[in-house]
Amino acid sequence: MSVMNTDPIPASKPAETPLLEVSGLTVRFGSPDGEVHAVEDVSFTLGRGESIGIVGESGSGKTVTCTSLTWLLPSPPARYVNGRIRYDTRELRRDDEGTLRAVRGSRIAMVFQNARAALDPSYRIGQQLHEILAAHGQPRSAATRRIVVETLRSCNIADPDALLERYPHELSGGVAQRVTIAMALIVKPDVIIADEPTTALDLLSQLEVLRLLERIRVDIGCSIVLVSHDLAVVRRIADRVLIMYAGRIVERGSTEALFSDPRHPYTRALLASSQQRLQGGQLYELAGQPPDLAHLPAGCSFSPRCPNAFDRCHVEDPRPIGFGVDREARCFLLESDGD
Amino acid sequence: MTEPIVALRGIRKAFPARGGPRRRMPTIALDDVTLNVEVGESVGIVGDSGAGKSTLAWIAAGLMQPTSGSISIDGIDLGDASAKQLRSARRSVGFVFQDALGSFNPMRTVEHSLGLPLAHYLGVTGVAARTAIGDMMERVGLRGSQMTRYPHEFSGGQIQRLAIARALVTRPPIVILDEPVSALDVSIRAQILNLLRDLAREFRLTYLLIATDPNVVEHMTERTVVMYAGRILESGPRAGVFVEPRHPYTVSLLLLGDVQGRIHGSHGLLAEKVATAAERGATSGSASGCPFAGTCPLELPICRAERPELVRVGPSHLVTCHAYAATGGSL
Numbered sequence: 001m002s003v004m005n006t007d008p009i010p011a012s013k014p015a016e017t018p019l020l021e022v023s024g025l026t027v028r029f030g031s032p033d034g035e036v037h038a039v040e041d042v043s044f045t046l047g048r049g050e051s052i053g054i055v056g057e058s059g060s061g062k063t064v065t066c067t068s069l070t071w072l073l074p075s076p077p078a079r080y081v082n083g084r085i086r087y088d089t090r091e092l093r094r095d096d097e098g099t100l101r102a103v104r105g106s107r108i109a110m111v112f113q114n115a116r117a118a119l120d121p122s123y124r125i126g127q128q129l130h131e132i133l134a135a136h137g138q139p140r141s142a143a144t145r146r147i148v149v150e151t152l153r154s155c156n157i158a159d160p161d162a163l164l165e166r167y168p169h170e171l172s173g174g175v176a177q178r179v180t181i182a183m184a185l186i187v188k189p190d191v192i193i194a195d196e197p198t199t200a201l202d203l204l205s206q207l208e209v210l211r212l213l214e215r216i217r218v219d220i221g222c223s224i225v226l227v228s229h230d231l232a233v234v235r236r237i238a239d240r241v242l243i244m245y246a247g248r249i250v251e252r253g254s255t256e257a258l259f260s261d262p263r264h265p266y267t268r269a270l271l272a273s274s275q276q277r278l279q280g281g282q283l284y285e286l287a288g289q290p291p292d293l294a295h296l297p298a299g300c301s302f303s304p305r306c307p308n309a310f311d312r313c314h315v316e317d318p319r320p321i322g323f324g325v326d327r328e329a330r331c332f333l334l335e336s337d338g339d
Numbered sequence: 340m341t342e343p344i345v346a347l348r349g350i351r352k353a354f355p356a357r358g359g360p361r362r363r364m365p366t367i368a369l370d371d372v373t374l375n376v377e378v379g380e381s382v383g384i385v386g387d388s389g390a391g392k393s394t395l396a397w398i399a400a401g402l403m404q405p406t407s408g409s410i411s412i413d414g415i416d417l418g419d420a421s422a423k424q425l426r427s428a429r430r431s432v433g434f435v436f437q438d439a440l441g442s443f444n445p446m447r448t449v450e451h452s453l454g455l456p457l458a459h460y461l462g463v464t465g466v467a468a469r470t471a472i473g474d475m476m477e478r479v480g481l482r483g484s485q486m487t488r489y490p491h492e493f494s495g496g497q498i499q500r501l502a503i504a505r506a507l508v509t510r511p512p513i514v515i516l517d518e519p520v521s522a523l524d525v526s527i528r529a530q531i532l533n534l535l536r537d538l539a540r541e542f543r544l545t546y547l548l549i550a551t552d553p554n555v556v557e558h559m560t561e562r563t564v565v566m567y568a569g570r571i572l573e574s575g576p577r578a579g580v581f582v583e584p585r586h587p588y589t590v591s592l593l594l595l596g597d598v599q600g601r602i603h604g605s606h607g608l609l610a611e612k613v614a615t616a617a618e619r620g621a622t623s624g625s626a627s628g629c630p631f632a633g634t635c636p637l638e639l640p641i642c643r644a645e646r647p648e649l650v651r652v653g654p655s656h657l658v659t660c661h662a663y664a665a666t667g668g669s670l
Contacts, residue, residue, distance in 0.1 A: 058524055173388060282529075285533055290493055
């Protein structure tokens, strides 16, 4: 899918100390087939008011990364092998349930891909929004009703009073997704993590959701983590982009730099797919499938699909190589580039 | 000109209002839709969710009855067809459903699911069926040995290949594909679209491809039909619709999908206006006028009062728009 990429918001400068700092995150899952390496050694920062995009195919570890930011995945089955999360200068410890409870939902909120599944089918929209406020210490009152209505209105819901009485199945996909954004927004979080929020929507609804996220960021100054399989979706919103493949960050950089000069062959392939480039009368095609995370190939995980792979790629795993301004890619091709 | 292989005339489909505390009007999914598909032609249908694309697909495949209007498939008029003729008409159409995984029985092997149409329409069973299934699976890029597996053992892209194999295993002359790639990662989409193009050429298929993303149909079909709220607003050859879109809705749809930044100038401005109007919460157009009135930035007083007529703007390029008719084509 693709959406317009006109008038992007000017990139804001990340704050001195990042709001969120992830280092060395490594998450695995046990399976009868062997251990699944879902996320391997992922590190990144998110500044106050900054927005980053995490892009990769299904199974690249995007969602596990996002849910691990507040240690949401139950363990077992998840096995947190390594990783530290710092939020607003303090470390978020996995065993510190009290702090986690205070952060989850209220400081770091999530918006999920399947909006209808995120809503309870048997309760009216109004009840569900009030429940969130109640859970955060604001029992239902005339004042909370005003908050609920105003939040829905800020999410481009034309008639919020009528919507409060509706059930989730009565809403279109685009409206349902905007309701889940309102649910994330209602507690005024510092960070909104949006996991594929536009994937199930048609083009016009996609644009609405992206514009809404853009505006939220300006209006309430929260940071945004936008996850998508489509580079074109994050282009409009993200200041920086992380490209994930087989659980690892394979390339990172500012959105502008990454789009104008993608270095990792996987990033190039994603960009060509997203732009539906033609090649000899056929659509550009990235052959093959993402690897089985329980049986990763030797060397670089992308080497079996990589059009530029050479002998070394099949035996040795490339380390991240820095270049340019705050850019990095895990690819041996960068060594031969000489920068 | 030869007889169209699929002919839909004046199709109207109303879904009855559901009961319950709030009484509602019936939903008009299709409103006076006429569409002819010639032998060997490829037609793309684009539009937002709720435009009636899937309903049209089901009706064109003989899987759903319209409220009124007539359908003929491969020369058989479904309105007065015998049971035998109806079966023959349905056999002519392979269908790839929108939810590919959901269209397979999770309790049955792939061999069973692909064997059903072979047994039902052609009476082919046993070894002959296994051979046909294996051949078709190889043709769509899977291994024949995988036929003993269950649907959940396949990835999203593989399930889509299986859905295509099942639609083609009886070698129908017509295939209807309802959003065949919308559930797939962008990186996998091209694999499936290129495969479809190859198969269409090899089997000389007539096909109808439905998508919300105009980019998907652009590379895949010769003719594009743009739908909105149950009506066809514009239709024409690829070069006409994609290069010189005439309906304001088509322009906005193309701009939303314009990843390469090809659309500029007044067209770009128009699409921005449409997007902004839609964001404010568009009101739907009146039943008596144009369905896009209320969202359309070029709306004229006549748009809500009168239904726009089909206007020919080029060889087989048609548009229904009062603003286009009033300005003589300079949108």
